[in-house]
Amino acid sequence: MSAIELSGITKRxxxxxxxxxxxxxxxxxxxxxxxxxxxxxxxxxLRMIAGLxxxxxxxxxxxxxxMTHAAPSERKLSMVFQSYALFPHLNVEENIxxxxxxxxxxxxxxxxxxxxxxxxxxxxxxxxxxxxxxxGGQRQRVALARAxxxxxxxxxxxxxxxxxxxxxRHDMRIEIRALQQRLKMxxxxxTHDQAEAMSMADKIILIRDGKIAQEGTPDALYxxxxxxxxxxxxxxxxxxxxxxxxxxxxxxxxxxxxxxxxAKSASPVMLGIRPEHVKISDSxxxxxxxxxxxxxxxxxxxxxxxxxxxxxxxxxxxxxVTKPVAAHLSWSDQNIHVFDSKSGKRNDSVQxxxx
Amino acid sequence: MNRxxxxxxIYGWLLLMPAAxxxxxxxxxxxxxxxxxxxxxxxxxxxxxEFVGLENFESLLEDDIFWKIAWNNxxxxxxxxxxxxxLAILMAVWVNGRLPLKSIVRxxxxxxxxxPMIAVANIWLFFYTPDIGLIDQVSRNFGFxxxxxLGDPDTVLGCIIAITIWKEAGFxxxxxxAALQTLPPELEEAAYLEGASRWYYFxxxxxxxxxxxxxxxxxxxxxxxxxxxxxxxxxTKGGPDNASSLLLYYIYEVAFSFLDQAYASTLTVVLxxxxxxxxxxxxxxxxxxxxxx
Numbered sequence: 001m002s003a004i005e006l007s008g009i010t011k012r013x014x015x016x017x018x019x020x021x022x023x024x025x026x027x028x029x030x031x032x033x034x035x036x037x038x039x040x041x042x043x044x045x046l047r048m049i050a051g052l053x054x055x056x057x058x059x060x061x062x063x064x065x066x067m068t069h070a071a072p073s074e075r076k077l078s079m080v081f082q083s084y085a086l087f088p089h090l091n092v093e094e095n096i097x098x099x100x101x102x103x104x105x106x107x108x109x110x111x112x113x114x115x116x117x118x119x120x121x122x123x124x125x126x127x128x129x130x131x132x133x134x135x136g137g138q139r140q141r142v143a144l145a146r147a148x149x150x151x152x153x154x155x156x157x158x159x160x161x162x163x164x165x166x167x168x169r170h171d172m173r174i175e176i177r178a179l180q181q182r183l184k185m186x187x188x189x190x191t192h193d194q195a196e197a198m199s200m201a202d203k204i205i206l207i208r209d210g211k212i213a214q215e216g217t218p219d220a221l222y223x224x225x226x227x228x229x230x231x232x233x234x235x236x237x238x239x240x241x242x243x244x245x246x247x248x249x250x251x252x253x254x255x256x257x258x259x260x261x262x263a264k265s266a267s268p269v270m271l272g273i274r275p276e277h278v279k280i281s282d283s284x285x286x287x288x289x290x291x292x293x294x295x296x297x298x299x300x301x302x303x304x305x306x307x308x309x310x311x312x313x314x315x316x317x318x319x320x321v322t323k324p325v326a327a328h329l330s331w332s333d334q335n336i337h338v339f340d341s342k343s344g345k346r347n348d349s350v351q352x353x354x355x
Numbered sequence: 356m357n358r359x360x361x362x363x364x365i366y367g368w369l370l371l372m373p374a375a376x377x378x379x380x381x382x383x384x385x386x387x388x389x390x391x392x393x394x395x396x397x398x399x400x401x402x403x404x405e406f407v408g409l410e411n412f413e414s415l416l417e418d419d420i421f422w423k424i425a426w427n428n429x430x431x432x433x434x435x436x437x438x439x440x441x442l443a444i445l446m447a448v449w450v451n452g453r454l455p456l457k458s459i460v461r462x463x464x465x466x467x468x469x470x471p472m473i474a475v476a477n478i479w480l481f482f483y484t485p486d487i488g489l490i491d492q493v494s495r496n497f498g499f500x501x502x503x504x505l506g507d508p509d510t511v512l513g514c515i516i517a518i519t520i521w522k523e524a525g526f527x528x529x530x531x532x533a534a535l536q537t538l539p540p541e542l543e544e545a546a547y548l549e550g551a552s553r554w555y556y557f558x559x560x561x562x563x564x565x566x567x568x569x570x571x572x573x574x575x576x577x578x579x580x581x582x583x584x585x586x587x588x589x590x591t592k593g594g595p596d597n598a599s600s601l602l603l604y605y606i607y608e609v610a611f612s613f614l615d616q617a618y619a620s621t622l623t624v625v626l627x628x629x630x631x632x633x634x635x636x637x638x639x640x641x642x643x644x645x646x647x648x
Contacts, residue, residue, distance in 0.1 A: 052544050073550035085541035089563045098559075099549030150549070 009058035020210040036207035077154040078147035228344040255307030263351035272337035275314040285330030293321035392620035411621040432580035434516040443527035468526040476589035508598035
């Protein structure tokens with residue numbers, strides 16, 4: 001039995017289809033991330049699971065029960081909102097206990113649970129503060145505490161970290177993941193930040209234009225992207241996608257037209273290679289021009305040009321590129337991904353060549 | 356240093372002057388003059404005005420009409436304020452939701468506010484007219500006898516109250532509507548996810564967050580209940596037997612019909628004192644309970 005199951009879920013607003021026939025399952029106690037660019041329908045999907053949006057078509061099961069048209073409160077789930085949705089006139093304690101008071105949980109149990117939860121998220125000393133007196137990170141913790149105290153096994157999170165600064169976001173990422181594991185919660189987490197998805201998820205569901213582009217573990221999405229879109233969405237910097245031309249001698253990078261990079265292909269294809277798999281050398285490989293370097297501390301991301309196409313290369317340490325320099329780029333055939341030019345789908349039938 | 360200071364002083368005063376002249380001429384001087392007049396007797400051709408101390412205030416305490424009218428004003432305030440505020444919130448919540456023809460409904464709620472009170476009074480005068488008025492024509496179909504709504508001391512104040520509520524509720528609605536639109540919708544969603552009913556959400560979240568608006572509207576409503584008397588000129592002239600007269604109308608009558616400026620000044624001072632007390636009371640007691648974001 002899976003905790004949540006969506007089959008053929010569709011959301012329409014008038015003629016506009018926001019979510020188009022989405023089906024997936026979330027196993028109990030796992031961390032699933034809905035990932036995608038803004039406006040792709042990931043938040044709408046989450047809100048349909050929560051019951052905040054009507055489901056136009058399809059079926060939603062939570063546990064064993066059909067919850068397609070159930071009221072939000074019947075679904076036994078908690079939610080953390082992007083804006084946290086804390087009640088500004090209530091203090092931290094009242095905010096956290098809001099739901100328990102509605103459900104008339106006995107006061108002794110309320111205070112016992114409050115003690116446990118505030119201890120867990122580190123809010124014990126702030127119970128009398130109003131939300132306006134808290135920092136962003138503390139508000140985030142209150143929102144988390146309010147979600148946890150209900151002791152629902154399912155928790156939905158809608159971009160909960162997007163209002164925090166980079167450092168805090170990193171810390172909270174680890175904290176949320178640890179909390180999920182400790183409480184064995186089933187979490188569905190919406191984000192547009194692929195780094196967040198990669199570091200937290202058991203399973204990533206990549207959505208584009210209301211449809212699932214790819215579903216799988218973070219490694220699977222990184223190592224075997226199913227489409228050129230997945231390839232270019234995941235990874236910082238993302239995978240290089242180069243256009244190619246087919247000739248009698250094999251498939252060559254467009255505008256370089258010299259070195260075969262792929263064995264024969266019947267249809268037009270694109271070549272994908274991750275920046276970390278490209279090596280710079282003086283003589284071996286495809287001639288290119290290094291244009292600029294983006295120094296990040298432990299590494300430098302170099303923008304290079306093959307013919308007229310740009311390619312990113314990741315090099316360890318500091319590499320100075322102050323003015324364009326000629327160089328050669330090479331890679332192993334193991335690291336090549338091939339995608340269909342038209343559909344963008346992965347095409348494993350074309351053999352990559354080492355250069 | 357000193358010269359520059361005095362020069363900037365002159366600039367400052369020049370900038371303040373236009374507003375200051377108007378405020379002094381039309382607000383502060385009349386107020387102070389009124390206060391002064393209340394300590395003097397009304398002068399006549401043979402007996403000039405003289406200082407009488409608190410004599411005017413003593414006769415006010417013994418004036419039965421004043422007490423009757425003061426009581427009318429209390430009834431009028433208590434009758435109009437809570438109901439018009441409650442109606443305003445109700446209408447605002449309603450037109451804030453998803454509703455077909457939302458802007459038309461909003462506009463029609465606001466229409467009574469745009470109409471001048473004199474026009475409103477004329478419309479309602481037709482409603483209340485015995486036999487041929489709207490109310491009598493409708494109630495006759497249900498077998499009720501004709502009733503002189505404005506001529507009966509028992510019903511006349513109620514009729515005035517109804518008009519005021521009709522006129523004010525739409526005005527207050529605008530403030531509540533504006534306040535409601537600043538509430539983030541996630542609060543409502545978060546509450547529903549926790550299983551809150553609509554009433555629970557209103558009571559615990561929406562109403563407390565509307566408190567700053569309520570305070571503002573309340574002060575306005577209280578001031579209006581002493582200030583808004585235009586309808587009396589058209590409908591009742593305070594009658595019958597002062598049953599529908601309000602303080603401001605009484606002041607007008609004393610000053611311009613009975614030409615007793617001194618006594619009118621005394622009444623005005625009392626009215627101002629009462630209003631000031633109420634306003635201070637509201638700020639002091641309610642401000643602590645209001646959550647400002």
